[in-house]
Structures are given as C-alpha cells and as structure tokens.
Amino acid sequence: MVETKKSAAPKAPKGHVVINTERCKGCGFCAQFCPTGVLAMSKGFNLKGYHPPIIADAAKCSGCGLCGMYCPDFAIYGVKNGRKPESGDL
Amino acid sequence: MSESYEATVTDPVSAPMTCDSNPVEEWLRMDRMPHIWCPGCGIGTSVNCFTRAIEESSLDRKNIAIVSGIGCTGRVAGYLLLDSFHTTHGRALPFATGLKLASPKTKVVVYSGDGDLFAIGGNHFIHAARRNLDMTVLCVNNFNYGMTGGQVAPTTPEFAIASTTPYGSVERPFNLPYLAQSCGAVYVARWTVYHVKQLQRSIREALEKPGFTFIEMVAPCPTLFVRRNRLGDGLAALESYEENAVIKNGADTRECDLGMGGPIVCGKFVDIDRPSYLSNQVAHLRKVLGDRYVMPDAWQGVVQ
Amino acid sequence: MNADPRGVLTGSHFLDGDHAAAEGALAAGANFSAGYPITPSTEVVERLAGRFPFTGGTFIQMEDELAASIAIQGAVWGGSKALTVTSGPGFSLMMEHLGYGIMTETPFVLVDVQRGGPSTGLPTMPAQADMMQARWGSHGDYEIIALAPSSPQECFNLMIRAFNLSEKYRTPVLLMMDECVGHMLERVVIPSPEKIQIEPRRYTRKGPDEQYWPYSLEECNNGDLVPPLTKVGEGHFPHITGLTHDDRGYPAMNAKSQAVLLGRLVDKIRNNADDIITIEEDGTDDADVIVVSYGITARVCQPAISRARAEGHKVGFLRLVTVWPFPEKRIRELAGRVSAFVVPEMNLGQIVREVERCSQGRPKVRGVTHAGGAVHDPEEIYNAIREVMG
Numbered sequence: 001m002v003e004t005k006k007s008a009a010p011k012a013p014k015g016h017v018v019i020n021t022e023r024c025k026g027c028g029f030c031a032q033f034c035p036t037g038v039l040a041m042s043k044g045f046n047l048k049g050y051h052p053p054i055i056a057d058a059a060k061c062s063g064c065g066l067c068g069m070y071c072p073d074f075a076i077y078g079v080k081n082g083r084k085p086e087s088g089d090l
Numbered sequence: 091m092s093e094s095y096e097a098t099v100t101d102p103v104s105a106p107m108t109c110d111s112n113p114v115e116e117w118l119r120m121d122r123m124p125h126i127w128c129p130g131c132g133i134g135t136s137v138n139c140f141t142r143a144i145e146e147s148s149l150d151r152k153n154i155a156i157v158s159g160i161g162c163t164g165r166v167a168g169y170l171l172l173d174s175f176h177t178t179h180g181r182a183l184p185f186a187t188g189l190k191l192a193s194p195k196t197k198v199v200v201y202s203g204d205g206d207l208f209a210i211g212g213n214h215f216i217h218a219a220r221r222n223l224d225m226t227v228l229c230v231n232n233f234n235y236g237m238t239g240g241q242v243a244p245t246t247p248e249f250a251i252a253s254t255t256p257y258g259s260v261e262r263p264f265n266l267p268y269l270a271q272s273c274g275a276v277y278v279a280r281w282t283v284y285h286v287k288q289l290q291r292s293i294r295e296a297l298e299k300p301g302f303t304f305i306e307m308v309a310p311c312p313t314l315f316v317r318r319n320r321l322g323d324g325l326a327a328l329e330s331y332e333e334n335a336v337i338k339n340g341a342d343t344r345e346c347d348l349g350m351g352g353p354i355v356c357g358k359f360v361d362i363d364r365p366s367y368l369s370n371q372v373a374h375l376r377k378v379l380g381d382r383y384v385m386p387d388a389w390q391g392v393v394q
Numbered sequence: 395m396n397a398d399p400r401g402v403l404t405g406s407h408f409l410d411g412d413h414a415a416a417e418g419a420l421a422a423g424a425n426f427s428a429g430y431p432i433t434p435s436t437e438v439v440e441r442l443a444g445r446f447p448f449t450g451g452t453f454i455q456m457e458d459e460l461a462a463s464i465a466i467q468g469a470v471w472g473g474s475k476a477l478t479v480t481s482g483p484g485f486s487l488m489m490e491h492l493g494y495g496i497m498t499e500t501p502f503v504l505v506d507v508q509r510g511g512p513s514t515g516l517p518t519m520p521a522q523a524d525m526m527q528a529r530w531g532s533h534g535d536y537e538i539i540a541l542a543p544s545s546p547q548e549c550f551n552l553m554i555r556a557f558n559l560s561e562k563y564r565t566p567v568l569l570m571m572d573e574c575v576g577h578m579l580e581r582v583v584i585p586s587p588e589k590i591q592i593e594p595r596r597y598t599r600k601g602p603d604e605q606y607w608p609y610s611l612e613e614c615n616n617g618d619l620v621p622p623l624t625k626v627g628e629g630h631f632p633h634i635t636g637l638t639h640d641d642r643g644y645p646a647m648n649a650k651s652q653a654v655l656l657g658r659l660v661d662k663i664r665n666n667a668d669d670i671i672t673i674e675e676d677g678t679d680d681a682d683v684i685v686v687s688y689g690i691t692a693r694v695c696q697p698a699i700s701r702a703r704a705e706g707h708k709v710g711f712l713r714l715v716t717v718w719p720f721p722e723k724r725i726r727e728l729a730g731r732v733s734a735f736v737v738p739e740m741n742l743g744q745i746v747r748e749v750e751r752c753s754q755g756r757p758k759v760r761g762v763t764h765a766g767g768a769v770h771d772p773e774e775i776y777n778a779i780r781e782v783m784g
C-alpha cells in the first residue's frame with residue numbers, strides 16, 4: 001500500500017521517515033505539517049480502513065522528526081541519517 | 091504488541107538506519123497499544139511532546155510519576171511506561187499531593203483533561219496552585235468532556251454546542267492561565283498541539299522548575315467538539331490553531347480568554363519564583379522547633 | 395516487627411479516644427495523614443499535626459474529604475503509612491476513595507468517629523449509625539474490615555490492629571469509633587515499643603530491572619491472595635487504576651476479569667475471617683439469652699446484664715470488636731443454643747439485621763434501637779432482656 005520511492009536526487013537525503021502503516025488512523029497531520037513536503041496521503045486503505053501517508057519525495061526528508069511529533073497514533077517517525085535521534089531533533 | 095504491524099521505511103540510501111523504533115515507544119507501554127483515542131485526537135500529539143520533553147530533561151525516568159484523573163486524557167497515565175496512577179475523576183491533584191509529600195524525590199506530573207481538572211477537580215486545582223507544592227500539571231483542553239460523549243465543560247466557549255448544551259452554552263468559560271496565575275502557579279503557559287516544538291520546550295521548562303507549574307495544551311476532540319461545532323476534523327482544527335494563534339510570551343493572562351474562532355493567545359505567561367511548600371515547611375519548622383524537628387526520612391537530602 | 399520507638403509515647407496517660415487513636419497511629423508507624431476538620435473527629439488530626447514534626451511524619455489539611463481520602467493513597471504509593479479521620483458527612487464524601495483503595499489494594503486506615511445523622515445531624519453527639527455504610531457505602535461489591543473500639547485504650551490498641559490488618563491484607567481498614575468513645579477521658583497505657591507488634595509492609599523482592607506486576611500472586615505462597623506492594627521510584631513502573639484490571643494492573647474490562655479480580659478481593663478477606671475477627675464473650679457457654687453489642691453501647695449494656703444475672707437469669711454477652719467481616723460462624727453456632735439475642739446499638743437497627751440473618755429464624759432476635767444523640771438508658775436494655783425471657 002505504501003509506495004517507497006527510491007531517491008532520485010543525486011545527493012543522499014539528510015534523513016528518512018518510517019511509517020507504521022497499520023497503526024495509522026489517517027488524520028493527515030504528518031503530511032500537512034512536514035516542512036519539506038515528503039509525505040502525501042495515500043488513496044489506498046490500511047487494514048483498519050484508514051488512508052495512511054505515503055512517501056512522495058524521500059529525497060526531501062531532513063529527518064527533522066516533526067511528523068513523529070504530530071502523529072497522535074505513534075505511527076510515523078523521521079530520523080536523521082547516520083546518527084541516533086536526539087531530543088534536539090524533536 | 092498484540093497486533094503485528096508492518097513497517098515501511100524509506101530507503102536510507104547510503105546512511106545506515108540507526109534508529110529502529112519510534113522514539114516515543116521507549117516511553118510507552120507498547121503492550122497496551124493501540125490506544126483508545128480517536129483518529130486526529132490531539133491527546134496523542136501532546137504525549138509526543140511530553141515524552142520528548144522528559145527525554146531531553148535531566149530527569150531520571152525512575153523518579154517521574156504520572157498521575158491522571160478520569161477521561162480520554164486520563165488514559166495517558168496508563169500508556170506511559172513510568173510509575174503511573176489512574177486515579178478517580180477530578181482527584182489526580184490530591185493524590186499527587188500525597189505522593190509528593192511522601193516521596194519528594196519524585197517529579198510528580200499530573201496529566202488530565204479540562205473537565206477533570208477544572209470542573210469536578212476545580213477545588214483541588216486552586217488549592218494545589220496556592221500551596222505551590224512541586225508538581226507539573228499538564229491539561230489537555232479539548233473544550234468538552236470527551237470520554238462521556240462531549241458534554242459541556244467549564245472550558246466550553248460561549249455559545250459552542252455540546253451534547254448537554256444542544257443550542258449552545260451560555261456560560262462563561264474559565265480562562266485557565268488567568269485562573270492558574272491568580273491561584274499562585276509559578277509557571278503558566280499555553281500552547282496548542284499545533285505548536286509541538288514550543289510545547290515540548292515549555293513542558294521541559296515546567297518539569298525542571300520547582301513549584302506548581304501549569305501548561306494548558308489546547309487540543310482537538312474531532313469526534314465530539316470539533317464535529318458538533320462544524321469545525322471540520324482534527325487536521326482542520328490544527329490548521330485553525332495555526333491561523334488563530336497569537337504568540338505572546340509574557341502576555342497579561344487576563345487577556346487570554348478563548349472564544350469560538352477567536353485568537354488563541356499562546357506562550358509562556360508566568361515564570362516567577364516563590365518558596366515551594368516543602369522548602370517553606372522545612373525552613374519554618376526548623377525555625378520554630380529547632381533541633382527537635384525530625385524531618386521525614388524521605389525528605390532527607392531532597393528538601394533543603 | 396517491633397514498633398519504631400520514634401512514635402511510641404510509652405507510659406500511662408489520661409487521654410480521650412481521639413487522642414488515643416492518634417497515639418495508636420503513631421505507635422503503628424503512621425507517618426502521613428491528610429484530613430479535613432469535622433466534629434467529633436478533629437482532635438485526632440490536631441494531635442497528629444502537633445506530634446508528627448517530632449516523629450518524622452507529615453500532616454496536611456486538605457480542601458475537603460475527597461482530597462484527604464485520596465491524598466493518603468498517593469502517600470501510600472509514595473512509601474508512607476497513612477490514615478485519614480472523619481465523621482458522618484466526611485465519611486460519605488470518602489466513599490468513592492474507599493472503593494478506590496479496595497480496588498487498587500492500597501493499605502490505609504480510615505477512622506469514622508460516628509455522630510448522629512443523616513446529613514449534618516448531631517455534630518457533637520454520638521451515634522453508631524454508619525455501620526452499614528461502613529459495610530456497603532462505596533458502590534460495587536467488596537469485603538471490608540471494620541473494628542469498633544469501646545474505650546480510649548481500645549482506640550489506641552485497635553488503631554494498631556487496624557494498621558496491621560491493612561498491611562497484612564493490603565486493603566483499607568475502617569476504625570468505627572463514636573463520639574462518646576472519641577471524647578471520653580480514661581487511662582490509656584502505652585507499652586514500650588518492643589511490646590508492640592507491627593505488621594511490616596510486604597514489598598516485592600523484585601529488583602528494578604525485573605518484571606513486577608502489582609497484582610500478581612507470583613511471589614505468594616499457595617493460598618495467599620495478597621500480592622506484594624511496590625512504591626514509586628523503584629523502577630517497577632507499576633500502573634495502578636481503579637478500572638477492573640489484570641495482574642499487570644492494566645485495564646481489563648470484561649466479565650471474566652471482573653470475576654477473577656473481585657473473587658480474589660473478596661476471598662482474601664473471607665478466607666481469613668478467623669484471623670481478622672476478634673470477639674469477646676462472657677458467659678455465653680450456658681447462656682439462655684445473649685446480648686450482642688459493640689463500641690460504646692457494649693459498655694452501656696453491662697449494668698443491664700449484671701442486673702439480669704443478679705436475678706438469676708443466664709445472660710451471656712458477646713462484643714464485636716471486629717464488626718466487619720461479621721462473625722457469622724460464631725453467631726450461627728450460638729443461634730443453635732440460645733433462646734434469644736438482644737442487640738442494643740445506637741441506630742435504628744443495623745447490626746441486628748446481621749444477627750437475624752445468621753440466626754435463620756431459630757432464636758428470637760430483639761434489637762434495642764436508639765436514634766443517637768445519647769447512649770441508651772441501661773433500663774431499656776434490661777427491659778429487652780426481660781421481655782425476650784418471656
């Protein structure tokens with residue numbers, strides 16, 4: 001259901017995002033408030049019948065972690081590449 | 091976890107994946123997931139801000155206790171992997187008071203709803219703030235009683251619809267920051283769950299400050315309040331918070347009333363110092379009783 | 395375990411029941427109390443407020459009885475031994491939290507110095523009319539332990555026993571005093587600490603990294619239904635809720651969990667009734683009529699019993715020191731032998747119903763009621779004895 005696009009950008013993205021599709025309740029917070037527009041809402045359904053987010057542009061992910069902070073269902077998180085997330089990352 | 095979740099991951103390209111789970115998970119009782127909250131409910135978002143704040147703070151997980159009353163927000167205690175107490179409706183604060191007096195080394199956090207803290211528990215709130223016992227009160231204000239089906243609360247804006255005010259409430263709601271300040275809270279802030287970064291920072295400040303600290307966390311109850319008042323869904327509510335928020339640190343709390351569709355003044359409004367209950371108690375009894383005063387064992391080395 | 399000497403005011407004193415109860419709590423090792431003033435119980439917390447700073451304890455006056463009765467439970471989970479004290483109207487307000495204590499298995503002592511009711515009733519005058527409220531006052535099904543002292547000395551002694559039972563069975567215990575006992579001055583002998591036996595709190599032996607479930611019987615011997623406690627800061631991260639819960643303490647809202655939990659909560663008291671129940675008997679072996687009473691009324695009965703005995707009647711006496719659980723086994727036994735029970739109590743008929751229930755229609759059961767405000771005239775009790783003798 002979730003499309004995982006290979007990064008087309010020549011430069012490695014700063015971060016990546018992990019979506020737990022089946023935990024998602026489709027509120028759309030993550031896609032709306034991702035500052036770089038990495039996420040879009042899928043037209044497909046998860047098993048609970050919600051539309052989860054999909055990764056529309058992985059290359060843009062900064063790993064800022066905002067999507068994870070917004071997600072009321074603990075279904076998504078972003079992380080900077082190459083190191084463990086710290087609280088400073090949000 | 092009772093359900094098996096299938097995780098999808100973006101390609102980390104060259105960098106190895108260094109975080110194999112959501113950072114909130116280490117603070118959650120994962121064996122209780124999924125939680126009961128509705129899609130787009132703001133309570134979960136506030137929990138993210140809270141767990142990041144404690145992670146960032148200097149607090150030792152063993153020395154944090156979370157106390158909730160009853161309500162959708164009251165369920166927070168049951169989802170956090172901390173010493174956690176789900177008490178009775180309205181009585182989280184007096185429970186927390188006893189807990190703190192018995193174990194001053196514990197950072198006591200009261201996490202509850204607007205109805206729980208300000209209707210049935212309102213009397214306890216004003217007295218807890220007055221006493222200035224060290225504790226942090228985090229109130230999810232969703233403008234109604236979520237758990238019982240969206241009845242009017244002491245925070246419901248004038249003329250808003252609730253299940254027990256089907257034609258609109260005519261009562262004037264509490265202005266929570268003003269109330270908290272008047273009663274003696276040493277730290278008072280308001281953020282919405284749209285303001286995740288600011289809320290996280292504010293919770294951390296409140297946790298690290300001695301005395302009675304209070305944060306109002308404005309959050310959508312999409313199933314009841316938002317829907318009944320034709321405000322869209324949870325996302326629409328967050329967008330309206332973004333639009334209506336007026337960030338004004340140090341604002342006069344008398345000017346922080348919330349009305350339907352009006353501005354939401356956010357920020358840190360109060361940050362003062364005042365002797366806390368425990369230090370005041372010990373200093374006074376030492377003065378009055380001298381060497382005859384026997385400090386409780388659990389206070390030794392904690393209360394100066 | 396012997397009492398901690400810090401709280402024990404060894405010696406012979408002239409105290410009223412309220413002050414004696416406070417000394418009993420201190421001797422039992424109580425180090426936390428939260429209260430809200432109400433006649434005729436206030437002297438207990440006044441004494442505690444004065445004494446705690448010298449014994450390492452804390453008293454806080456809360457904003458109401460709802461707050462007091464839950465603050466003590468917070469304190470227990472913080473590691474304290476705690477009590478609260480009240481009377482009628484406050485006892486009513488505390489009922490929700492009595493239930494919370496039973497459900498969460500939080501040990502504490504709740505004292506009700508009974509006054510005339512309902513409502514504000516007779517603030518300064520005695521009654522024993524909260525006995526059924528003690529049994530059934532909180533909503534839902536449960537078993538409760540309640541003790542009834544009939545002298546200041548017994549206020550001291552039974553306070554210690556109340557704490558011991560609360561620790562042993564991990565449950566709230568009620569000390570059902572009355573205004574008379576609370577305010578009467580008598581000699582109270584406080585023994586030395588090594589003569590006072592204290593039931594230590596049973597904490598889990600689990601280390602901070604071990605899995606601890608607050609309601610698991612894993613660390614219990616066979617048949618022991620009382621799981622060990624923990625407190626905050628131990629790294630056990632317990633979850634405590636008033637919702638129906640499983641062994642982990644997690645909400646488990648279904649008929650099966652309800653049956654399992656309530657079954658254990660009730661059985662841990664019922665199965666140990668013999669240990670919990672204390673009664674005093676005098677002349678019951680060959681009695682024709684037995685007077686059953688408790689608290690101050692048990693003393694008011696004495697002249698009536700003596701008079702009837704002096705006239706050659708075989709009158710026995712049974713005093714309920716433990717009122718709840720009710721000593722039904724013993725009352726049933728006696729019911730098979732005697733011709734009548736006479737039950738004087740300062741209410742319009744509460745414990746008499748229990749005696750009737752256990753008598754199953756065999757002997758006559760005659761209540762001697764009193765609406766409260768004053769103790770019985772022993773003459774009324776004497777007349778009741780004569781009446782049942784036919």
Ligand SMILES: Cc1ncc(C[n+]2csc(CCOP(=O)(O)OP(=O)(O)O)c2C)c(N)n1
Pocket residue numbers: 160161162163164179202203204205206207230232234235236237238243
């Ligand atoms: C003594 C008592 N009265 C009423 C209730 C029913 N009740 C449960 S939660 C609640 C209101 C909760 O509202 P709020 O604190 O705003 O929490 P929310 O669900 O909105 O997060 C009520 C009235 C109760 N549990 N106990």
Ligand code: SF4
Pocket residue numbers: 023024025026027028029030031051052053067070071072073074075076
């Ligand atoms: S914020 Fe969470 S629940 Fe909402 S759409 Fe995104 S992943 Fe799903």
Ligand code: SF4
Pocket residue numbers: 015016017033034035036037038039060061062063064065066067068077078079
């Ligand atoms: S981590 Fe930041 S940039 Fe990446 S998807 Fe999440 S919100 Fe967008």
Ligand code: SF4
Pocket residue numbers: 126127128130131132133162163232236237310311312313314
């Ligand atoms: S009823 Fe409202 S407050 Fe409760 S979980 Fe649903 S959205 Fe949240």
Ligand SMILES: [Mg+2]
Pocket residue numbers: 161203204205230231232233234235236243
């Ligand atoms: Mg609410």
